[in-house]
Amino acid sequence: MAEPRNDDFLDDIDAATDEEYADDMSEISDAEAELDALRAERDEFKDRFMRALADAENARKRSEKDRREAENYGGSKLARDMLPVYDNMKRALEASTEEQRAAFGPLLEGVELTLRELINVFSKHGMTLIAPKVGDPFDPQMHEAMFEAPVPGTKAGDIIQVSAEGFMLHDRLLRPAQVGVSSMPAS
Secondary structure: OOOOOOHHHHHHHHHHHHHHHHHHHHHHHHHHHHHHHHHHHHHHHHHHHHHHHHHHHHHHHHHHHHHHHHHHHOOHHHHHHHHHHHHHHHHHHHHOOHHHHHHOHHHHHHHHHHHHHHHHHHHHOOEEEEOOOOOOEOOOOOEEEEEEEOOOOOOOOEEEEEEEOEEEEOOEEEEOEEEEEEOOOOO
16 A cells, blocks of 8 residues: 655655756856856957957058158158259350350259250159140140230230249149140130
């Protein structure tokens, strides 16, 4: 014959089992919450790392660009300051007469050689000459109009005189060519 059931004993076991189950579930829940917090922290660190990496890459690119610009255009102030030297040497050669060439030939030849060497140095450092000719069309990107005058036989916008040649430093305008422009009305 079977022993009678002791309901109190079973109730105690059920209560203990339920309590253990609740504790286990609480621990699992706590572990999941901690795991979620760790994942969120990991994701935050990963995001911060990726941003820092992108910032470092942008800084590297920016410094490389700045270095190239400094290399190409860092001497632009000196180059601009040398342009009057070029202008004065060119004017001196253009103003010399045949008698002066005969009397001071070696001196003028020295000035010509110096001017040629100055042009070579300009070229070596990325400077190119903008030398418009009379009759060329005026280009506001490369030329500066010093005056306008109606000159017969020309059309409006034609260059009628070149006062000073211009220069480019690599791909930047260092000094526009200074020119006179025809303002001849259309016929």
